[in-house]
Amino acid sequence: MLTFRKSFDIADRPKMEADVIIVGGGPAGMACALRLSQLIDEHNAIHPGTPLSKENIYVLEKAREAGQHCLSGAILDPRAMRELLPGFETEAPIEATVRKEAVHFLTETRHFRLPITPPPLQDHGNYVISINRFVKWMEEKVEAAGITVFTGFAGSELLYNENKVTGVRTDDKGVDKKNEKKSNFEPGYDIHAKVVILAEGTRGSLTKELIAKLDLARDANPQTYGVGVKELWELPAGRIEPGEVILTLGYPLTSKEYGGAGIYGGQNNIVSLAFVTGLDYQDPRLDPQRVLQEFKRHPFIAKLLAGGSMIRYGAKSLPYGGWWALPALAGDGFMITGDSAGFVNSARLKGIHLAMKSGMIAAQTAFEAWLNNDSSLKTLGLYPKRVDQSWIREELWKVRNFHQGFEKGLYAGLFHTALQQVTFGRGLHARYPSHAGHENLRPLARLPVDGGPDEHLLGDAKGDGKLTFDKLTDLYHSGTKHEEDQPAHLVIHDTNLCNTRCVKEFGNPCTHFCPANVYEMVKDTGAPAGTVSPKGISLNAANCVHCKTCDIMDPYQIITWVPPEGGGGPNYDGM
């Protein structure tokens, strides 16, 4: 019954030539485009006789409008922005400057404020932003500079000449549920580019394919991830000040799971509430959206939210692995930036500034490749070297072993963190190993039937409609919309495995970890009428919020997230 999106074999696709193509218009991609534009302006000022054109530099963005698919807390460390656009604060959309911060440890019914905010979590002077609005503003800058952003176009495939990346193919539009061309079919463009910069965000679909094809992660730790589930709330005036930050550890997670919450005060009594759950939990019935609901039921949080209303919802995964999990960042024809590479400081819960900085360094390198007409690894290899000499490395090196320390749970993690603090990030080992989070999932047979201490995290959230919400109600507030008549873009390589093996071993964790209710086990509608048939996997692909959790956490690694028809997806605003 399920038909999955696949690429069409079309002999004469429309073709375009590009000097540089940036896949993904988030903080990394936009910073990259802006930096590139600045370098061209500088060049043209010095060499008025031989000016370079920005006309053939493109940014591809799958969202209908720039910023719509971005999701973050968000706290911005302004370091990269100050280098990119000094004085940006006067015109950029900033909600507030962080003025007040606290870290709390929650038990089931109580909360303890940490006497001091640990240095990595200090945010004084950073900005509370809406990443959607901030990126939208960056896009306006990019377009004003003369670089074209193609919104509504996804990078669906990479073009290769053997192992050299030579371009990007955009998504085919007008394909129906059965993978047949509709009357409005439009084949994707083959955009041949001298340099391809991947800035797709966490678990980018092209990046994933490229890393596998060229074995770019062979020297890296497996990347580890978390999924942030977020609600935006409008609270009674004065409850949380603009620029107030509250971080929590502990409940509802037990000491076995990694994660925590961030509450950030914005303007007009709008408060961001996000719970990040590490995608390395053990119980396949755990539901990150449920975790957020349980978190809100804690007396400390419920009191904060009382009388307010939830106005937006969203979810997105983030990479935790840090320095040791970075893949090879460049090769012939390509560079990998931002969350696609894994530039996140998991101790500081921050990555936007690193994404921007990586994009800026990639821009510098792409510019030189363009000038020297050499986009081989010889030139593009300068990008990882420069990352190594930049403050990205300085920052990530200090916390290189941070997240790995938590693989054995919260208490071991705190021990390792303390040790690493006094050994300049080293801890017990020069390089802590890590394991892919999905390997932690335990078969149901090895878990207590009722979930034991995790009972409150398992299964669907019911929702009372005021403080807590069921998943579909939350999802409604994400504004997600897709063309309905298109093949499923969650490609399950073996649905038989879902229906026979996974259902017994793990109880179909996809139906729990997906924060958008994409995956469901339903009575097999293909079975002859009247027969009692077992349940089969079914997809509500149009619900997908593009968080990539399924691609990451599926225990058999048989789900591949590919971009749906461009323009579809969540409609995050103010998130």
Next chain:
Amino acid sequence: MPDTILVIVEQQQGKLNRVSWETIAAAQAIARDTGWAVEAAVVGNNIAAVAAEVSAKKLAKVYVLDALQLERYTPDAFAAALKQLIATKQPKLVLLPHTYQVRDFAPKLATQLGRCVISDCTGYRHDAGKLLFTRQMFQGKFSADVGFGSDAPWIATFQNGAFRGDKAEAGAAPTPVETFSVTLDPARNQPEDWFKEAKQAVDLTQAEIIVSVGRGIKEQKNIDLAQQLAAALGGELAASRPICDNGWLPMDRQIGSSGQTVSPKLYLALGISGAIQHIVGMKGARAVVAINKDSEAPIFEIADVAVVGNLFDIVPPLIEEIKKAKARS
């Protein structure tokens, strides 16, 4: 002989497709820039009236390609007929409106002539003696100027609305009409009857009574039961998303955030749980009657009449009672 532009006019059953005026206007505009002459061709059977209508415009000549095999459109016959005309008359440029029919036969015609088509153009540019055609890319974000690299005849099609039909200039005197006889092989295609677009099957927004089914209906064959209820009430049948996703009912009967928004006088929800995505599509209903097994179903929060029970027990007698009541009145 000056270079010519040949416009292929489109007609169906003796009726001119008005978009052809746009193509003639385009040809006349190009002619003003290039000094070329504009001719037109009408293809069909018994098309003298169309030819006369076209000849009122300012043209150098109107060709009539009249044959029995051309009465009803087939790509084979149209391409073959036009190939003969173009091969004989050697126009510099052939212009067509970008209609469904043209999209069907123009590639075949061009291939037979060993040429390519610049299709769906939104305009043209005449630059330093070079004729360029404008096409949209990236859903209109970019425009590209495209020129022919081959020798004439060149073939291009213009998008509907690219030129204004009322700008097609009328001639001082009727244009001479010339019959061009074509020899056609028996067609390989057999045309069916004219396709009439199915009338919009259902406009749920106008329905006063809607019977809507959800997952509780369980199997496709049970849809019939809801259909019977809708018929008894004189209402329309609708559904929540899973039903349309399964293909049990067409998508135009889907109610909710990704379907239609309705506000009937009566909305009967059978086995619909009432997720917010569905509620937003029907909360404007004057009265909501919900039947659901699950007493906790959110649909009951907005239902005026809540029936907790198995719809298969409730609906059949309900149909009978409605029929009886209707028979009495």
